[in-house]
Amino acid sequence: MQTSEQAAQLHRLGTSLAGRYVVEREVGRGGMATVYVAHDVRHGRRVALKVLDPELGAVLGPERFLSEIRVTAALQHPNLLPLFDSGDAGGLLYYVMPYVDGETLRAKLVREKQLPVREAVEIAAAVANALDYAHRHGVVHRDLKPENILLHEGQPLVADFGIALAVRNAGGNRLTQTGLSLGTPQYMSPEQAAGDRAIDGRTDIYSLAAVLYEMLVGDPPHIGSTAQAVIAKVLTERVQSMRALRDSVPEHVDAAVIRALAKLPADRWSTAQEFAEALTHARAPSDTAPGVALGGALARSASYRSNRLRAVTAVSAGLTCVLAAVVLWQAKSLRTRREDPTVRFSVDSLQLPSVSRGIAFSPDGRVVAYIAITGPGRSIVVRALDSQRSRVLLANGGFGQIFFSADSKSIGFVSGSIVQRIAVAGGTAVEVARLKSPVYGGAWTPAGEIVLGTSTGLIAVPASGGAPRRLTSPDSAHGETSQRWPLLLPDGKTIVYESAGRGGTDDARIGIASLSTGTSARTSTAGVCPVGYVGDQLVFATKNGVLMTGHVDLGHQRITQDPTPVLDSLGVDGDGGIPAAMSGDGSLAYQEGLPLKQVVAVDARGLAQPILAAPRAYANPQYSPDGRRIAVSIRTPAGTDIWIYDLAASTLTRLTADGTSNTAPEWTRDGKRVLWISNRGGSRAVWWQSADGSGTAQLLLKLVDREVTAAAFTSDGTRIVYSATDPANPDFGSDLWWRNSRVSCAASSPCDTTAHAVSATRFFEGQARPSPDGHWIAYTSMEPGDPQIFVRSFPDVQSRYQISTRRAMAPVWSPDSKTLYYIAADSEVRDLVAAKLRPSPDFNVLSRATVYHGAVDMSPSTSSYDVSPDGAHLLVVQRAGTERIVIVHNWAAELRSKLRETGQ
Numbered sequence: 001m002q003t004s005e006q007a008a009q010l011h012r013l014g015t016s017l018a019g020r021y022v023v024e025r026e027v028g029r030g031g032m033a034t035v036y037v038a039h040d041v042r043h044g045r046r047v048a049l050k051v052l053d054p055e056l057g058a059v060l061g062p063e064r065f066l067s068e069i070r071v072t073a074a075l076q077h078p079n080l081l082p083l084f085d086s087g088d089a090g091g092l093l094y095y096v097m098p099y100v101d102g103e104t105l106r107a108k109l110v111r112e113k114q115l116p117v118r119e120a121v122e123i124a125a126a127v128a129n130a131l132d133y134a135h136r137h138g139v140v141h142r143d144l145k146p147e148n149i150l151l152h153e154g155q156p157l158v159a160d161f162g163i164a165l166a167v168r169n170a171g172g173n174r175l176t177q178t179g180l181s182l183g184t185p186q187y188m189s190p191e192q193a194a195g196d197r198a199i200d201g202r203t204d205i206y207s208l209a210a211v212l213y214e215m216l217v218g219d220p221p222h223i224g225s226t227a228q229a230v231i232a233k234v235l236t237e238r239v240q241s242m243r244a245l246r247d248s249v250p251e252h253v254d255a256a257v258i259r260a261l262a263k264l265p266a267d268r269w270s271t272a273q274e275f276a277e278a279l280t281h282a283r284a285p286s287d288t289a290p291g292v293a294l295g296g297a298l299a300r301s302a303s304y305r306s307n308r309l310r311a312v313t314a315v316s317a318g319l320t321c322v323l324a325a326v327v328l329w330q331a332k333s334l335r336t337r338r339e340d341p342t343v344r345f346s347v348d349s350l351q352l353p354s355v356s357r358g359i360a361f362s363p364d365g366r367v368v369a370y371i372a373i374t375g376p377g378r379s380i381v382v383r384a385l386d387s388q389r390s391r392v393l394l395a396n397g398g399f400g401q402i403f404f405s406a407d408s409k410s411i412g413f414v415s416g417s418i419v420q421r422i423a424v425a426g427g428t429a430v431e432v433a434r435l436k437s438p439v440y441g442g443a444w445t446p447a448g449e450i451v452l453g454t455s456t457g458l459i460a461v462p463a464s465g466g467a468p469r470r471l472t473s474p475d476s477a478h479g480e481t482s483q484r485w486p487l488l489l490p491d492g493k494t495i496v497y498e499s500a501g502r503g504g505t506d507d508a509r510i511g512i513a514s515l516s517t518g519t520s521a522r523t524s525t526a527g528v529c530p531v532g533y534v535g536d537q538l539v540f541a542t543k544n545g546v547l548m549t550g551h552v553d554l555g556h557q558r559i560t561q562d563p564t565p566v567l568d569s570l571g572v573d574g575d576g577g578i579p580a581a582m583s584g585d586g587s588l589a590y591q592e593g594l595p596l597k598q599v600v601a602v603d604a605r606g607l608a609q610p611i612l613a614a615p616r617a618y619a620n621p622q623y624s625p626d627g628r629r630i631a632v633s634i635r636t637p638a639g640t641d642i643w644i645y646d647l648a649a650s651t652l653t654r655l656t657a658d659g660t661s662n663t664a665p666e667w668t669r670d671g672k673r674v675l676w677i678s679n680r681g682g683s684r685a686v687w688w689q690s691a692d693g694s695g696t697a698q699l700l701l702k703l704v705d706r707e708v709t710a711a712a713f714t715s716d717g718t719r720i721v722y723s724a725t726d727p728a729n730p731d732f733g734s735d736l737w738w739r740n741s742r743v744s745c746a747a748s749s750p751c752d753t754t755a756h757a758v759s760a761t762r763f764f765e766g767q768a769r770p771s772p773d774g775h776w777i778a779y780t781s782m783e784p785g786d787p788q789i790f791v792r793s794f795p796d797v798q799s800r801y802q803i804s805t806r807r808a809m810a811p812v813w814s815p816d817s818k819t820l821y822y823i824a825a826d827s828e829v830r831d832l833v834a835a836k837l838r839p840s841p842d843f844n845v846l847s848r849a850t851v852y853h854g855a856v857d858m859s860p861s862t863s864s865y866d867v868s869p870d871g872a873h874l875l876v877v878q879r880a881g882t883e884r885i886v887i888v889h890n891w892a893a894e895l896r897s898k899l900r901e902t903g904q
Contacts, residue, residue, distance in 0.1 A: 016089035044608030128276035135201035209260030365583035440484035532582025586892025
């Protein structure tokens with residue numbers, strides 16, 4: 001039952017945090033803080049709001065504590081629970097972390113008492129990697145215990161990192177006034193129990209070892225009837241071997257824990273990473289070491305393959321042919337008996353941006369790299385498979401595709417048309433080339449060249465830098481418009497790639513090119529994004545995210561058998577790229593499923609209210625003119641379609657049925673019809689249909705030599721403004737045009753549909769939005785270098801004004817045409833900015849203000865949000881969860897088994 005004091009604190013919080021957080025309920029109390037579940041109104045998410053004990057907060061003081069806690073906010077690691085926010089709410093000091101829908105390790109131990117050896121070791125190793133990351137950034141936890149380890153989707157997340165340190169630094173000697181002891185006796189290191197202020201990361205290693213001890217044995221290393229009794233044992237008693245209490249604990253795990261629990265810090269492991277490796281890398285017979293973790297198994301597997309190959313080579317060189325044959329037969333037999341198993345595991349709780357080929361596997365099979373959102377921007381993250389630790393290699397950039405060098409020592413990455421490289425071990429990124437056209441994937445050859453896919457063909461550039469040279473050109477006579485996503489085959493001389501036609505991914509085929517002769521051929525096999533090569537089988541994807549295999553005849557540059565599906569449920573990005581990659585030895589990494597998003601309505605206070613209940617892959621929501629319905633595109637593995645959501649009835653109805661890409665919906669001004677961009681018919685054009693689904697879809701605008709990427713009617717419906725691009729000519733860019741609408745022409749008179757340029761330059765111009773009053777067109781342009789928002793007078797288009805002052809995209813007008821909204825796109829955490837305009841007598845931007853802060857979704861062709869007809873709400877798409885990367889060690893064995901079952 002809630003006490004009056006608790007009720008008063010809850011009311012105090014609710015009043016002080018109104019407009020920012022809605023405090024729902026108390027969920028727990030600890031020695032330092034009370035934990036509440038709250039709703040983050042600005043970002044539309046549930047959070048854990050932790051409020052320090054009022055007496056403790058009074059001793060610390062807000063300025064010093066909030067200054068100290070900023071250190072924690074800089075930590076970004078997959079196994080660390082991040083800090084979202086902190087502040088002073090009417091004298092109550094608080095900090096905010098994600099709300100994890102799972103349980104604490106303490107709750108699991110209460111229920112199960114002891115954990116399986118393998119599970120306990122994997123949890124401890126993951127936590128150790130998180131500790132190592134934090135220690136290298138100068139932060140010590142000081143209060144690690146089962147209550148601070150959360151379990152989410154099988155992965156541990158360490159909470160409250162650095163909070164105890166912030167309290168200690170902020171409070172100093174004044175902490176004695178509160179009687180508070182930082183740390184929990186059962187998990188407290190001897191030096192911490194003795195009150196030593198000179199504490200480093202080795203105290204966390206001790207605490208983690210104590211936690212692992214309890215996971216395996218059922219109790220911490222030292223127990224007692226009082227805290228003083230426990231502390232006395234921590235300082236004086238030797239820890240009992242876990243094997244004396246549970247004989248299934250492997251000897252190397254027991255030895256690693258005993259060393260981590262040494263009384264003197266100097267006798268423990270020097271780093272948490274060393275502790276993790278000691279837990280997972282020991283060589284022990286499989287029948288006596290059930291706790292050996294996956295990382296050690298993979299490391300031994302790689303070592304075994306390497307040693308076996310060297311042994312066979314040496315024996316073959318020194319013995320007779322007969323003896324060599326016997327040795328090779330024995331090696332083959334041994335390989336059959338000891339073939340590595342296929343093992344799956346995942347990297348969970350990631351924010352993965354929608355980028356093409358954002359996953360790469362090193363050729364030697366030892367490292368997976370991927371692009372994730374770890375802060376204000378995208379980061380390249382690497383994870384060695386013999387470790388559970390992920391490492392940020394390069395942070396906060398606009399990174400797109402990534403690929404490994406042939407020797408697995410470097411990673412190439414692409415940002416737009418700029419290609420760079422960086423060593424896997426770390427260092428400074430080096431620019432390789434700047435191309436005139438966008439890049440779609442890369443393949444790094446053993447000869448030191450990088451083959452790049454572009455819409456003008458395959459280009460080769462020296463990895464050390466230098467002039468690019470053309471390898472191949474699209475075969476326009478056979479409908480080929482671009483050559484993308486190159487993959488180098490094991491012979492080092494053959495490239496397979498995605499050969500796209502005018503229908504984009506609908507008309508994509510697998511292409512094969514020779515590096516030595518420069519010849520290329522477009523096969524008859526439909527497919528996108530080559531992923532890997534096993535034996536004589538090419539692994540590639542379909543446009544819907546299904547992995548296929550087919551036998552490749554390199555001599556005749558063709559695939560000679562019907563492709564066989566082998567894996568589904570892969571994600572597909574907006575460019576048709578598949579976030580999947582294979583290593584040279586047949587392991588696979590891929591992003592599972594589609595990123596889930598949520599549509600929310602944001603009011604003037606910043607309160608976000610979900611509109612469409614079920615998270616899906618939403619994009620481009622648009623209010624109807626009367627505000628009663630929403631048109632939105634929804635992507636599924638089968639394609640993207642336009643749906644209509646009725647706000648009053650809460651019903652969602654599909655509008656489109658043909659084509660695999662139906663995007664960018666726009667309402668007509670009377671609200672009776674919806675127009676959109678569709679790839680039905682082979683190229684992108686404008687179609688429209690009655691919003692109630694009656695009748696059939698009709699072609700509204702199709703260009704002969706270009707494709708339409710977005711379109712909208714002017715307010716009076718007499719003109720249509722559209723952006724167009726030529727996929728076969730990247731120098732054409734994307735330009736803006738307008739023409740009279742055929743529907744506005746009298747049936748009895750000729751209709752002038754001549755195209756008039758709004759802005760047609762060699763730079764990208766798109767996302768055009770006519771103003772409601774009909775006098776202006778807002779759009780995005782790359783002419784300044786970075787994308788910026790401009791406004792042109794209409795229909796004369798003579799006057800032009802720049803609105804934004806930082807990277808910006810996706811303009812949307814307010815109903816009265818006096819405010820122009822846009823996304824400040826200089827980071828993954830994007831702001832919605834409102835620019836107040838004064839059109840006359842002289843056009844001027846009166847003010848700019850951020851009206852919504854969060855990871856607002858962005859679309860390259862049109863706006864990804866909208867303003868309600870009454871101007872009271874913003875309709876925003878934002879992420880509804882995290883994604884998962886699945887890693888399949890030795891997937892080749894599973895693939896071979898499937899092919900045998902199908903007779904391939």
